[in-house]
Amino acid sequence: xxxxxxxxxxxxxxxxxxxxxxxxxxxxxxxxxxxxxxxxxxxxxxxxxxxxxxxxxxxxxxxxxxxxxxxxxxxxxxxxxxxxxxxxxxxxxxxxxxxxxxxxxxxxxxxxxxxxxxxxxxxxxxxxxxxxxxxxxxxxxxxxxxxxxxxxxxxxxxxxxxxxxxxxxxxxxxxxxxxxxxxxxxxxxxxxxxxxxxxxxxxxxxxxxxxxxxxxxxxxxxxxxxxxxxxxxxxxxxxxxxxxxxxxxxxxxxxxxxxxxxxxxxxxxxxxxxxxxxxxxxxxxxxxxxxxxxxxxxxxxxxxxxxxxxxxxxxxxxxxxxxxxxxxxxxxxxxxxxxxxxxxxxxxxxxxxxxxxxxxxxxxxxxxxxxxxxxxxxxxxxxxxxxxxxxxxxxxxxxxxxxxxxxxxxxxxxxxxxxxxxxxxxxxxxxxxxxxxxxxxxxxxxxxxxxxxxxxxxxxxxxxxxxxxxxxxxxxxxxxxxxxxxxxxxxxxxxxxxxxxxxxxxxxxxxxxxxxxxxxxxxxxxxxxxxxxxxxxxxxxxxxxxxxxxxxxxxxxxxxxxxxxxxxxxxxxxxxxxxxxxxxxxxxxxxxxxxxxxxxxxxxxxxxxxxxxxxxxxxxxxxxxxxxxxxxxxxxxxxxxxxxxxxxxxxxxxxxxxxxxxxxxxxxxxxxxxxxxxxxxxxxxxxxxxxxxxxxxxxxxxxxxxxxxxxxxxxxxxxxxxxxxxxxxxxxxxxxx
Numbered sequence: 235x236x237x238x239x240x241x242x243x244x245x246x247x248x249x250x251x252x253x254x255x256x257x258x259x260x261x262x263x264x265x266x267x268x269x270x271x272x273x274x275x276x277x278x279x280x281x282x283x284x285x286x287x288x289x290x291x292x293x294x295x296x297x298x299x300x301x302x303x304x305x306x307x308x309x310x311x312x313x314x315x316x317x318x319x320x321x322x323x324x325x326x327x328x329x330x331x332x333x334x335x336x337x338x339x340x341x342x343x344x345x346x347x348x349x350x351x352x353x354x355x356x357x358x359x360x361x362x363x364x365x366x367x368x369x370x371x372x373x374x375x376x377x378x379x380x381x382x383x384x385x386x387x388x389x390x391x392x393x394x395x396x397x398x399x400x401x402x403x404x405x406x407x408x409x410x411x412x413x414x415x416x417x418x419x420x421x422x423x424x425x426x427x428x429x430x431x432x433x434x435x436x437x438x439x440x441x442x443x444x445x446x447x448x449x450x451x452x453x454x455x456x457x458x459x460x461x462x463x464x465x466x467x468x469x470x471x472x473x474x475x476x477x478x479x480x481x482x483x484x485x486x487x488x489x490x491x492x493x494x495x496x497x498x499x500x501x502x503x504x505x506x507x508x509x510x511x512x513x514x515x516x517x518x519x520x521x522x523x524x525x526x527x528x529x530x531x532x533x534x535x536x537x538x539x540x541x542x543x544x545x546x547x548x549x550x551x552x553x554x555x556x557x558x559x560x561x562x563x564x565x566x567x568x569x570x571x572x573x574x575x576x577x578x579x580x581x582x583x584x585x586x587x588x589x590x591x592x593x594x595x596x597x598x599x600x601x602x603x604x605x606x607x608x609x610x611x612x613x614x615x616x617x618x619x620x621x622x623x624x625x626x627x628x629x630x631x632x633x634x635x636x637x638x639x640x641x642x643x644x645x646x647x648x649x650x651x652x653x654x655x656x657x658x659x660x661x662x663x664x665x666x667x668x669x670x671x672x673x674x675x676x677x678x679x680x681x682x683x684x685x686x687x688x689x690x691x692x693x694x695x696x697x698x699x700x701x702x703x704x705x706x707x708x709x710x711x712x713x714x715x716x717x718x719x720x721x722x723x724x725x726x727x728x729x730x731x732x733x734x735x736x737x738x739x740x741x742x743x744x745x746x747x748x749x750x751x752x753x754x755x756x757x758x759x760x761x762x763x764x765x766x767x768x769x770x771x772x773x774x775x776x777x778x779x780x781x782x783x784x785x786x787x788x789x790x791x792x793x794x795x796x797x798x799x800x801x802x803x804x805x806x807x808x809x810x811x812x813x814x815x816x817x818x819x820x821x822x823x824x825x826x827x828x829x830x831x832x833x834x835x836x837x838x839x840x841x842x843x844x845x846x847x848x849x850x851x852x853x854x855x856x857x858x859x860x861x862x863x864x865x866x867x868x869x870x871x872x873x874x875x876x877x878x879x880x881x882x883x884x885x886x887x888x889x890x891x892x893x894x895x896x897x898x899x900x901x902x903x904x905x906x907x908x909x910x911x912x913x914x915x916x917x918x919x920x921x922x923x924x925x926x927x928x929x930x931x932x933x934x935x936x937x938x939x940x941x942x943x944x945x946x947x948x949x950x951x952x953x954x955x956x957x958x959x960x961x962x963x964x965x966x967x968x969x970x971x
Contacts, residue, residue, distance in 0.1 A: 242587030284481025293421035305433030315454025324374025388529025397426030443476035498528035508599035533577035692773020704747025716837035719786035720778035727762025730771035789866030796939035801929025804884030851928030865966030873958035
């Protein structure tokens, strides 16, 4: 089955006619439009022709159009331009509670810079009441900015009515028409606005191009300063290629709008009809009349939107705004509409477009209905037993059944500390390591020669393959025993499993992966405990043994000690990339082999050395776990970032924003104890990346460290590295050099 694209509100493909119009400007016509020679004249003509095409869609004069880099810049220019250009008249701005972040965040920025903002409420459909605009106007109001149509639920605002109010009070009026242009009429003379923003990629032009309509006579402070491009209103050499594309897209929309609207509406209404027949209890959030013809917002009660979307293999849609694709929080729009949480959490936005084909709505509705049914408790399902048994374990992608990823979904460390700080610790002479420290396991002395070491670790899937997930979870749990200098004895399974939505064969494979990894460690798994859970979770309780006098802690590092890391870091970032389908097969294999590799060998080898402190690098990241060691040892440390082993592509993926949420929490948690020097934000996040089954972090005398590293390399652990030094007694500060 070809995937069905129902996310046209997020972005549209470049129309073939648009691409054809752009093609000559890739290589044949390349001159700078500001140049006076023939090369510049050719592109200048193209830019001005495009300006007329955009003006044709908006029904304005061409000199009222300024080209920008997209809708976000257009909104920034309009709102900041009025705010800073008219602040002597007043500093009050009115907007709505459901604006796109490209407006909302600009307003918040202005609020932080001395402006007063009023956020208008909306009704249950996301509609602004014009009377609330009138009621909010003050003597110092200088701008009203209300979107033309909402990007999540499609509600079309009463712009014409608001414009009348704005004119009566002499207030400038801006509307964000990124979602409406090309779907409904956007003639500025009818709307009555002074400023209007459009985004090319929402109407079949390329990404990275937009325009701002500025009514003649409206003055703005410039946003981008430089040469006098765009009539000295927007500096920067014109993006001729994409301007041509935007112009052609606007020309097509102006010419064919009724035809496009009919196509959008028919597909949207057909999808709704099919879903209402197949899925009982759904809620439609759209306004029946005042709504974009292509937009359908549906709430599936009791479900979580990101879980549903991640399991739709052949349907592309969004959980609320596409800009929040990684968030499972109730969107600002749905909160403003006062949608009950039970419905809001399960809200999906489907948006049809120009290239949806006959029969696609039937295919999409079928998969959506089946997926919704699979997520509901068994007593709510309509599937027959034959249909239930048809779910194949080998087609399951485990990361699609969870929101968090592995150790990245731990409770925020700062929150956990607050909970634990007031709890009474258990004191007994035989408790050698308890909750009073941040060590990896608890230790209880049996006699003068033996102490029991025990740890518990479990988490959500970090890979799609159930067998590999089981092996990784086992490796991660065993690592805590190795980090304490102990030998594992046996383990118990701990299982959370959605037996209503996943076949039991998946659980069998998870357990088999863990069993095989435990066998590699030389221990049995003797039993365990299971609960039914909406998300799959798995881990081990591992018991080990050591001599009471040979326990390794994450405290005890001494000035002059070398800091050793035995595995490359980056597993949190790469696991996030894996969930999004961004890793090639070789990198997937490398990631899995890294996480399934036991820390058994370095743990055994370090028994020959004078190790002062040890921990493993997992959910709190390298910076977080090193912070535990430095603070526990009351010793400051320096780390040479160039010596850190990274799994390949880690930094590139982080630069692209492929970062688990737990990493941001870690970064916030360690900020008071870490000096990043000149490191950029990307590398800071890599250092805080929430690892799963990471390497051991070891402190040992410098004179022994090189020999230890050489021995690890000789045993085929090439990533093991000396990454820094404990420099002096102190408060546990870390400097990354």
